[in-house]
Amino acid sequence: MPNQAELTQQNRNGRKALLALALAAPLIAAVALFPPTAVGDQDPPAVDEHAAHAAGLQDELARVRAATAKFHRVEVAEAAGYELGWVNGLNKRIVDTCISNPTAGAMGYHYFNADLMADNDVDALEPEVLVYAPAPDGGLKLVAVEWVVRSAQSNPVGVSEAPSVLGMDMHILVPPPGPAFYLTHAWVWANNPAGMFADFNPEVSC
Structure with a gap:
């Protein structure tokens, strides 16, 4: 049967384990949400082809x-x-x-x-x-x-x-x-509200 000193030491060890677990929990969650990615594996930035x-x-x-x-x-x-x-x-x-x-x-x-x-x-x-x-x-x-x-x-x-x-x-x-x-x-030399490549220009008249 453990004596009083041994019980006290076990309690202290238990509290330390619980504290360590509490401190590690956010880090574990962060790793789960944001897994590490090697730089070479990253996708290139999207290119706006229209622009x-x-x-x-x-x-x-x-x-x-x-x-x-x-x-x-x-x-x-x-x-x-x-x-x-x-x-x-x-x-x-x-x-x-x-x-x-x-x-x-x-x-x-x-x-x-x-x-x-x-x-x-x-x-x-x-x-x-x-x-x-x-x-x-x-x-x-x-x-x-x-x-x-x-x-x-x-x-x-x-x-x-x-x-x-x-x-x-x-x-x-x-x-x-x-x-x-x-x-x-x-219409490279005049504004055309209908568009650069429109056939007719509403701002031009004969």
């Missing part, structure tokens, strides 16, 4: 602006081979007036580059068309660029599949008996 694409597109548009800044004067564009309208396979000049829409607004005057139209290819920094809108002083101001490729329904005929520019497929706005061009506008 990355938008940033890349803005860079591309900035390069388009830089490439076309010299064409604010129509005379400079004409000297570089751009002329009002397009001469089709029937030797008829078309798209040579101020293009507008009764509800969507207008585009303006289209100055085509025949050499760029001839190759059925697209270079974002060499748009086939420069679009000018009437200016308050009676002249013309550069408002947009337009990439244009002849389709299989154009005259003369072009490509049978929609080309792309700036990562976007081009579209046919005016099918036969219209010119049936694949095209994409970019």
